Amino acid sequence: EAGVTQSPTHLIKTRGQQATLRCSPISGHTSVYWYQQALGLGLQFLLWYDEGEERNRGNFPPRFSGRQFPNYSSELNVNALELEDSALYLCASSQDRAETQYFGPGTRLLVL
Amino acid sequence: DAKTTQPPSMDCAEGRAANLPCNHSTISGNEYVYWYRQIHSQGPQYIIHGLKNNETNEMASLIITEDRKSSTLILPHATLRDTAVYYCIVRVRGLGGTSYGKLTFGQGTILTVHP
Numbered sequence: 001e002a003g004v005t006q007s008p009t010h011l012i013k014t015r016g017q018q019a020t021l022r023c024s025p026i027s028g029h030t031s032v033y034w035y036q037q038a039l040g041l042g043l044q045f046l047l048w049y050d051e052g053e054e055r056n057r058g059n060f061p062p063r064f065s066g067r068q069f070p071n072y073s074s075e076l077n078v079n080a081l082e083l084e085d086s087a088l089y090l091c092a093s094s095q096d097r098a099e100t101q102y103f104g105p106g107t108r109l110l111v112l
Numbered sequence: 113d114a115k116t117t118q119p120p121s122m123d124c125a126e127g128r129a130a131n132l133p134c135n136h137s138t139i140s141g142n143e144y145v146y147w148y149r150q151i152h153s154q155g156p157q158y159i160i161h162g163l164k165n166n167e168t169n170e171m172a173s174l175i176i177t178e179d180r181k182s183s184t185l186i187l188p189h190a191t192l193r194d195t196a197v198y199y200c201i202v203r204v205r206g207l208g209g210t211s212y213g214k215l216t217f218g219q220g221t222i223l224t225v226h227p
Binding site for chain 2: 004031033035042043045048050055056058088090092097099100101102103104105106108
């Protein structure tokens with residue numbers, strides 16, 4: 001069974017640009033979660049999508065947004081990039097709402 | 113969700129059992145104990161979870177004390193590939209509690225397995 005996949009693996013942007021990160025959940029999983037792990041900091045919860053709806057949001061500004069598609073894949077968009085947005089962005093999925101989460105390998109975003 | 117306390121670092125010899133403790137003295141009756149690990153720069157890997165009974169799977173065993181205020185993750189025969197940061201998380205499964213879907217990661221325990 002394929003795990004959670006994320007693309008791209010690495011992304012380099014400049015300050016002020018927009019970044020789009022993609023996530024495909026494990027087959028049969030309907031919930032997708034996004035986390036940010038900045039260098040030297042812990043994993044911080046960003047967003048939770050289930051059945052196409054945003055169910056919960058972490059303490060991040062509105063320029064962090066996303067969506068979930070009918071096939072349960074998800075996009076994370078970060079607008080007006082700032083240097084401190086440089087981080088590993090992790091996606092996780094679960095079979096049901098708020099059940100055990102399985103993580104993907106992450107997308108490493110570097111903002112110059 | 114209840115907070116957890118873990119030692120910042122531990123060492124273990126290869127082939128020996130690694131016992132990683134976690135204190136969660138404020139855990140509620142409906143909160144589960146989850147363990148994840150993160151090998152450098154990779155996504156966290158789910159290991160095991162439990163409510164009050166001891167649990168075992170192909171990766172590890174989870175021992176939860178009778179009062180549920182602490183638990184121990186046991187890797188029975190540690191290998192060099194088990195070197196990672198191990199996170200103990202307590203949360204309500206499903207939609208209950210304040211977590212509402214999110215996992216709250218602490219600093220975890222850096223486990224170093226030596227040859």
